[in-house]
Amino acid sequence: MNDVQKTGSDSAERPGAKTSARRADLRARLVAAGRAAVAEGGLQNLKARDLAAAAGCAVGAIYNVFDDLDDLILRIGADTLARLEQGLAAPPGPAPEPAEELLRLACGYFSFARADKALWRALFEHRLAGGRPAPAWYLEDQSRLFALVEAPLARLLPDEPASSRALLARTLFSAVHGVVSLGLEEKLAPMPEAILEAELERLVRAFAAGLTLLPPG
Amino acid sequence: MNDVQKTGSDSAERPGAKTSARRADLRARLVAAGRAAVAEGGLQNLKARDLAAAAGCAVGAIYNVFDDLDDLILRIGADTLARLEQGLAAPPGPAPEPAEELLRLACGYFSFARADKALWRALFEHRLAGGRPAPAWYLEDQSRLFALVEAPLARLLPDEPASSRALLARTLFSAVHGVVSLGLEEKLAPMPEAILEAELERLVRAFAAGLTLLPPG
DNA sequence: GAGAAAAATGAACGACGTTCAAAAAACCGG
DNA sequence: CCGGTTTTTTGAACGTCGTTCATTTTTCTC
Known part of the structure; x- marks a missing residue:
């Protein structure tokens, strides 16, 4: 549903470039935070609220860039x-x-x-x-x-x-x-x-x- | 809720016999219900409230006969x-x-x-x-x-x-x-x-x- | 810059495992 | 059998979970 491949260099010209870049960045931060959580305490340690806190976003933001956990x-x-x-x-x-x-x-x-x-x-x-x-x-x-x-x-x-x-x-x-x-x-x-x-x-x-x-x- | 038949013959001899028999019976019913639930939908399908309903007991009763799930x-x-x-x-x-x-x-x-x-x-x-x-x-x-x-x-x-x-x-x-x-x-x-x-x-x-x-x- | 469109937010929702004060049942000396 | 004591059972309540969605905030277009 959410394939964001646009990692373009210029931000002013292409519409939605800034948004896509932020989404891609958030995805990366959430994956990194999730990996750290799993590495520390297994799959059971992966909590939506902890992820949001670690990635610096709202819990709902997770569901803007991923279908679900x-x-x-x-x-x-x-x-x-x-x-x-x-x-x-x-x-x-x-x-x-x-x-x-x-x-x-x-x-x-x-x-x-x-x-x-x-x-x-x-x-x-x-x-x-x-x-x-x-x-x-x-x-x-x-x-x-x-x-x-x-x-x-x-x-x-x-x-x-x-x-x-x-x-x-x-x-x-x-x-x-x-x-x-x-x-x-x-x-x-x-x-x-x-x-x-x-x-x-x-x-x-x-x-x-x-x-x-x-x-x- | 549960009708307990009084046999009268063995209740006087062994103290607590009726209780432990009921506990053993409940354990067996819970394991059977749990096995059925897992067989149907995997470990994720094992829910305390469903178990209690299937075994005909209160949710808290599960924790009388098992440490936890x-x-x-x-x-x-x-x-x-x-x-x-x-x-x-x-x-x-x-x-x-x-x-x-x-x-x-x-x-x-x-x-x-x-x-x-x-x-x-x-x-x-x-x-x-x-x-x-x-x-x-x-x-x-x-x-x-x-x-x-x-x-x-x-x-x-x-x-x-x-x-x-x-x-x-x-x-x-x-x-x-x-x-x-x-x-x-x-x-x-x-x-x-x-x-x-x-x-x-x-x-x-x-x-x-x-x-x-x-x-x- | 103002208005429209899109995205981000976090309180709220339902479901979960577990707990615990209260109710019910079992026990026991008379 | 009975009344008091202990033990067992109960289910509403608690804290936490993933997920949602009305609201707010940001971005885009003209």
């Missing part, structure tokens, strides 16, 4: 996804062995989750009201994560069809996510992080080794 | 865990190949999650207020699930130390959970269930095959 939470999630993608970016240099690269991604994912626990949690904890599906722009942000896994998989399994590899990338991502997710879960018996990382390595190495034995699917 | 949710979760454990019980007959048994458990887990999606989700969606740790009785209910995985793992890796196997059981459970969890996640691009099950099989088979190649850890 769910909308704001999705933007925070997109931010988190972008930072995660950035944190998993491949370092320069020659491409390592596929299994080593997969392991690097898995450990990077764990590292990110550990460092930004509350924000990372919010990615999966949050449910859209009424079971609505996530907007397309959010799904695209996610698919970039799976793509990071797909590249080393292609080198590991050159005979695998591309469609099958895409599924496999999501599966491997999901498996690593599961280990990290339940590993950091406070409702389960706690796990030392060093052990968790060793288990992650065992999962990725065993899975990668086993994959090369299975027939292509 | 978190407490009630944990009981619902324990119920769900018990039904899951029951659904994963090994069928009679000779023990199959370890990998096949692991696959059966994974598919059983997926089947349960699919059939009781909202209740299964509630197991992981729910966070205790203030980041409190889960009570011991709840952790014990969970550990029984990991134990189901440990048995076939012991046959698959007879040279693995028991402590390492316990970790591995939790890791494999977590990996399968991750695939099921993100597979059924509505905030991700949807996955057909048949494909999801095939991916689950690929994960378990590759992991089991790869494990036998890795050195014991």
